[in-house]
Amino acid sequence: xxxxxxxxxxxxxxxxxxxxxxxxxxxxxxxxxxxxxxxxxxxxxxxxxxxxxxxxxxxxxxxxxxxxxxxxxxxxxxxxxxxxxxxxxxxxxxxxxxxxxxxxxxxxxxxxxxxxxxxxxxxxxxxxxxxxxxxxxxxxxxxxxxxxxxxxxxxxxxxxxxxxxxxxxxxxxxxxxxxxxxxxxxxxxxxxxxxxxxxxxxxxxxxxxxxxxxxxxxxxxxxxxxxxxxxxxxxxxxxxxxxxxxxxxxxxxxxxxxxxxxxxxxxxxxxxxxxxxxxxxxxxxxxxxxxxxxxxxxxxxxxxxxxxxxxxxxxxxxxxxxxxxxxxxxxxxxxxxxxxxxxxxxxxxxxxxxxxxxxxxxxxxxxxxxxxxxxxxxxxxxxxxxxxxxxxxxxxxxxxxxxxxxxxxxxxxxxxxxxxxxxxxxxxxxxxxxxxxxxxxxxxxxxxxxxxxxxxxxxxxxxxxx
Ligand SMILES: Cc1cc2nc3c(=O)[nH]c(=O)nc-3n(C[C@H](O)[C@H](O)[C@H](O)COP(=O)(O)OP(=O)(O)OC[C@H]3O[C@@H](n4cnc5c(N)ncnc54)[C@H](O)[C@@H]3O)c2cc1C
Numbered sequence: 001x002x003x004x005x006x007x008x009x010x011x012x013x014x015x016x017x018x019x020x021x022x023x024x025x026x027x028x029x030x031x032x033x034x035x036x037x038x039x040x041x042x043x044x045x046x047x048x049x050x051x052x053x054x055x056x057x058x059x060x061x062x063x064x065x066x067x068x069x070x071x072x073x074x075x076x077x078x079x080x081x082x083x084x085x086x087x088x089x090x091x092x093x094x095x096x097x098x099x100x101x102x103x104x105x106x107x108x109x110x111x112x113x114x115x116x117x118x119x120x121x122x123x124x125x126x127x128x129x130x131x132x133x134x135x136x137x138x139x140x141x142x143x144x145x146x147x148x149x150x151x152x153x154x155x156x157x158x159x160x161x162x163x164x165x166x167x168x169x170x171x172x173x174x175x176x177x178x179x180x181x182x183x184x185x186x187x188x189x190x191x192x193x194x195x196x197x198x199x200x201x202x203x204x205x206x207x208x209x210x211x212x213x214x215x216x217x218x219x220x221x222x223x224x225x226x227x228x229x230x231x232x233x234x235x236x237x238x239x240x241x242x243x244x245x246x247x248x249x250x251x252x253x254x255x256x257x258x259x260x261x262x263x264x265x266x267x268x269x270x271x272x273x274x275x276x277x278x279x280x281x282x283x284x285x286x287x288x289x290x291x292x293x294x295x296x297x298x299x300x301x302x303x304x305x306x307x308x309x310x311x312x313x314x315x316x317x318x319x320x321x322x323x324x325x326x327x328x329x330x331x332x333x334x335x336x337x338x339x340x341x342x343x344x345x346x347x348x349x350x351x352x353x354x355x356x357x358x359x360x361x362x363x364x365x366x367x368x369x370x371x372x373x374x375x376x377x378x379x380x381x382x383x384x385x386x387x388x389x390x391x392x393x394x395x396x397x398x399x400x401x402x403x404x405x406x407x408x409x410x411x412x413x414x415x416x417x418x419x420x421x422x423x424x425x426x427x428x429x430x431x432x433x434x435x436x437x438x439x440x441x442x443x444x445x446x447x448x449x450x451x452x453x454x455x456x457x458x459x460x461x462x463x464x465x466x
Contacts (some may be wrong), residue, residue, distance in 0.1 A: 006180050007041045007048070007145065012150045015119075015135035022028075024048065024115035026058040027190055030134065031096075033082055033122035034147045035061070035334035036228050037088035039182050040269030042120040042145035047094075049187045053115050057189035059089055059096040060110045062103030063162055063199065065212045068126055071405050075221035077403055079204040081269040086201055088228070093190030097198030100211075104133040110196075116141040120268070121148060123309045131132035146378030149274055149302050153176045153309050156302065160310035163421045164295075167303045172306040175298075179276055217400055222365040222465045223458070224263055224403055231264035235275060239253055239282050247292035253369035254450030258292070260367065263403035265301070272297060281361045302423060304412035314411040317391045322359040324419030327432030328387040332418065334429045338383045342393055345380065354439055354448050355379050357455040364455075366403035371446065378437040382430050391418055 043059070051059045059080065059091050067074075084402045086096040099106045101228035111117045111134070119131055121144050135142045146152045151174045161167040186350060199207050199326045242257045249257035264270040275297055279290050313319040320328075340350055348359040358372040368376065384390030399405035417434075424433035442448040 006182055007045050008178060008283075010151075011041050011146040012045065013144045013146070015028050015131060015144050015146045016138065018051065018139065018141045020049075021115050021140040022053075024053075024140070025057065025113040025194075026055050026115070027053065028110050028114035030059055030103070030111070030115045030117055030119045031059050031061045032103055032120060032127065032130070034268040034271070034434040035078070035118040036271060037085050037092065037271055037408070038149075038184060040268075041147035041182060041275040042118055043094075044182060044185050045143070045145045046118040049116060049118065051185065051188045055115055055453040056187065056194075056358055057094045057187035058110065058114070058191050058194070058196065059094055060106055061096070061098045062101050062106030063207075064102050065096055066102075069396075070215040071214040071400065073217045073219055073403065074214055074406070075208060075211065076204070076221060077224065077366075078264060079201065079207060080219075080221065080230075080266055081205065081264075081267050082292060083201040084227040085269070085414060090192050093187035093192055093426040094185065095194055095196060096189040097196040098201060099198055099211055099397040102130075104130045104137075107134050111140060111142075117144060118143050118145060118221070120144070121146040123148070123153070123305050124406075125312070125315075128436045130162065147271065148268065148278060149305055150193075151175065151299050151302065153302075153305055157310075161303060161306050163423075164299050165305055167306060168295075168299050169428055171299055171302055174448070179273070179280070181260075181277065182273060194322055196215055201420045214385070219464075220364070220462075222401065222461065224260070224367065226264075226267065228264075231261065231270040234260055234264075234276075235270070235278060239278060243279070243282060243289050243293065244284065244286050250251070250292065250296075251371045251395045252446045253371045254447040254454055258369065260268075261297075262407070262409065263367070265342060266409075270340070271379075272301065284413040301409060304408040305416070307412045307420070308408045314415070315395065317388045319411075319415055320391075320418050323424060324434060325387075326352075327424070327427070327434060328418065331430050332386055336383065336430065339385055341382050342397075344391065345383075346397060348382070352379065352439060353452055354442055357452040360459055361398075362401045363457045365402060365458050366400070369451070372451065373413060374417070375437045375442060377414060378431075378435075381417060381434070387418065434446065 006181050027046050029043055029046040034042055046057045089096045117138055151171050155174055156170045176303045238259045246256040249255045277295060281295055308314040311319050341448055349355040350356055358368055358376040379387045380394045381390045398414055419434045420437055427433050
């Protein structure tokens with residue numbers, strides 16, 4: 001263990017003017033976004049501060065029944081991850097309590113005995129509002145530490161970027177400073193024996209049973225189980241067996257040559273920094289595959305974070321660029337050969353077997369291959385009565401079924417369907433100048449029947465285990 005980790009100054013931002021309180025019992029790390037015990041700059045910062053003050057660290061997470069758009073599927077994955085995180089923290093001498101309640105209230109409650117409150121940094125509106133509430137109401141120092149991206153957003157750019165091509169060089173020029181190891185700091189004062197009320201994470205089923213949440217979207221643990229060790233194992237397998245084929249196959253949905261890290265990243269159970277460093281360290285000579293993966297993990301993912309951070313309308317049709325809304329509006333009266341109700345869509349009952357397979361993958365497993373997400377979204381635009389209604393439907397279904405839904409990537413991905421971060425294409429019916437995708441394109445470019453067959457095996461597995 002080294003004494004101090006690499007926590008770059010730009011990651012650290014005081015959220016209020018209060019001083020550290022000296023008659024305190026611990027440093028509080030209010031965990032919401034980065035739900036992990038390693039490669040977590042906020043956690044290491046809290047440990048460092050606590051050591052300096054002669055205190056220990058307590059971690060708290062507020063589990064609310066009202067988390068925007070969350071359902072049983074999401075809560076199950078979250079609790080699977082938290083159970084492991086709490087155990088790993090205890091091994092480091094850090095007590096973690098998970099408490100029912102609104103996250104800022106829970107943070108403020110335990111913050112009453114804290115020298116300072118350290119928080120991590122999600123970029124969505126409600127997360128920012130929660131942090132503002134804590135910063136305003138706490139009577140100790142509140143410090144935010146950004147650990148969800150490789151390069152802090154404000155270092156990269158002070159505005160919403162147009163596209164991957166504009167943000168790429170701005171990220172790349174800082175990678176040497178930010179793509180660096182983060183070692184755990186030794187905890188000098190353990191808190192594991194202090195007594196704190198919290199939920200019994202050994203009984204996740206009881207916790208879930210006691211919550212007022214939407215249970216219609218069921219858990220998918222037979223496909224994806226939450227937790228840092230599960231994520232690391234999946235990622236090791238990916239590097240060992242499939243990374244070499246990533247560049248060639250990441251647009252081939254019949255294959256599995258992708259990482260499946262998105263849900264672990266979404267819940268903060270794995271760090272993007274850890275993933276990027278593992279890729280860089282991989283010893284086989286496969287630079288194009290590594291570069292292709294890092295392009296998605298860093299450039300595309302951090303473009304999405306930039307989008308939700310600087311475009312406050314990210315969750316509504318109004319977020320789209322003017323040219324995109326204009327062209328879609330000019331084509332709003334175009335004849336639609338097919339229109340489907342939300343129910344038909346969710347039940348995968350369209351005329352298109354490829355689209356239906358994608359919808360089933362999403363519904364039964366909580367995941368969908370990126371190439372099919374693109375096709376899936378484009379067809380909702382084509383089959384809806386208006387682009388505004390299509391946008392709403394796409395986003396709602398996305399966030400309802402995907403384990404990685406409700407993420408910066410969800411908003412950027414859905415907005416991309418409608419022209420965000422893209423350019424104008426030759427004009428055609430309904431789409432106007434928005435890029436379109438056709439079933440014949442899938443047939444030409446990949447083994448789409450292989451994908452349909454793959455999804456059938458998922459559906460059989462899901463039905464068998466239900
Ligand atoms: C309509 C639509 C909706 C989407 N909804 C979501 C969503 O709800 N949640 C979500 O996390 N992603 C979403 N994406 C982005 C992308 O499809 C997923 O991140 C990716 O498919 C996840 O699979 P993976 O982890 O195996 O990715 P890999 O190909 O292994 O890539 C590694 C990581 O890079 C990042 N990444 C990959 N592709 C993209 C991309 N196009 N944009 C931004 N980051 C990317 C992800 O964090 C991913 O985990 C959406 C894309 C589209 C077109």
